[in-house]
Amino acid sequence: MKKRRVGSTGLEITEVSFGGAAVGGLYRACPREAAMQTLQVAWDAGLRYFDTAPFYGFGLSERRFGDFLRDKPRDSYVLSTKVGRLLRPVPEDQIPDHSYVEPLPFAVDYDYSYDGIMRSVEFSYARLGLNRIDILFVHDIGVYTHGVEKTKLHFRQFMDGGLKALEELKSSRVIFAYGLGVNEVQICLDVLRQAPLDCILLASRYSLLDRTAEAELLPLCRQRQTSLIIGGVFNSGILATGPVPGAHFDYLPATADILDRVGAMEKIAAEGGYPLAAAAFQFPLHEPVVASVLTGTAKPANLERNLQLLDIEVPETELAKYDPYTIVQKLG
Numbered sequence: 001m002k003k004r005r006v007g008s009t010g011l012e013i014t015e016v017s018f019g020g021a022a023v024g025g026l027y028r029a030c031p032r033e034a035a036m037q038t039l040q041v042a043w044d045a046g047l048r049y050f051d052t053a054p055f056y057g058f059g060l061s062e063r064r065f066g067d068f069l070r071d072k073p074r075d076s077y078v079l080s081t082k083v084g085r086l087l088r089p090v091p092e093d094q095i096p097d098h099s100y101v102e103p104l105p106f107a108v109d110y111d112y113s114y115d116g117i118m119r120s121v122e123f124s125y126a127r128l129g130l131n132r133i134d135i136l137f138v139h140d141i142g143v144y145t146h147g148v149e150k151t152k153l154h155f156r157q158f159m160d161g162g163l164k165a166l167e168e169l170k171s172s173r174v175i176f177a178y179g180l181g182v183n184e185v186q187i188c189l190d191v192l193r194q195a196p197l198d199c200i201l202l203a204s205r206y207s208l209l210d211r212t213a214e215a216e217l218l219p220l221c222r223q224r225q226t227s228l229i230i231g232g233v234f235n236s237g238i239l240a241t242g243p244v245p246g247a248h249f250d251y252l253p254a255t256a257d258i259l260d261r262v263g264a265m266e267k268i269a270a271e272g273g274y275p276l277a278a279a280a281f282q283f284p285l286h287e288p289v290v291a292s293v294l295t296g297t298a299k300p301a302n303l304e305r306n307l308q309l310l311d312i313e314v315p316e317t318e319l320a321k322y323d324p325y326t327i328v329q330k331l332g
């Protein structure tokens with residue numbers, strides 16, 4: 001599988017990568033055997049960039065990634081995890097509900113400080129059972145997760161201390177790159193205007209359906225030599241399922257407007273002779289600043305189906321037909 005460079009670093013990652021939320025039990029339980037089988041499908045398909053986080057199953061995803069990768073040659077893959085949340089052991093009846101099913105018995109505390117990030121890295125090493133992490137992402141630091149007032153506090157905490165921790169870890173070669181792992185554009189702009197970032201893992205904001213990142217973030221990333229890793233290309237599923245009853249967009253049931261827009265997109269895809277999901281999966285990779293598209297599932301068959309979407313030819317001339325203005329015209 002082809003690789004692309006991360007920012008101005010020497011690190012290269014595969015154009016398609018594997019994300020670990022689902023194998024941590026997001027929305028439904030993931031037995032260990034299914035997790036290992038899915039990771040093996042990813043490996044056999046040539047994926048060599050793997051992303052996880054302490055938050056995913058409250059440590060469960062990191063443990064499973066570490067178990068799978070432990071016997072692989074260390075220079076044969078790239079691994080990222082995240083900082084900003086510390087796990088604290090709690091009784092089983094006090095495990096918080098963050099949509100993870102059968103997680104490990106921990107609660108989550110936010111900490112974007114220098115000490116918090118250093119502690120988070122140490123804990124991740126222990127859960128992974130590995131001695132190297134290539135990329136660290138600051139996880140969910142913006143308004144989308146914390147609201148306006150708490151974001152101000154976390155932002156200041158990060159800029160005053162957490163950023164220094166990441167810089168020290170990179171300069172000492174403990175890691176090779178760092179950035180943000182978020183679901184929103186504004187916090188990316190706020191940080192990137194004040195500090196260099198090697199990469200940003202951005203979920204759901206650069207897709208056929210949601211172009212929030214296009215106006216300001218993409219040009220700024222090009223200017224700052226910051227790579228994007230794009231998750232959520234199906235926008236919570238609707239670009240894969242189509243506008244069916246119960247379809248979700250941005251983690252919620254899709255509104256009538258979204259259903260109509262995706263219906264118009266399906267017609268474009270049908271006229272072009274390819275599934276809409278193929279266009280959605282391939283779209284971000286036509287942007288040079290994008291280093292990888294992240295896909296995550298806990299089912300081997302689902303991963304195989306997603307990877308097959310890469311084999312379907314969707315010309316750039318077809319992708320241009322999904323311009324938001326064109327879609328609006330079709331609805332008008």
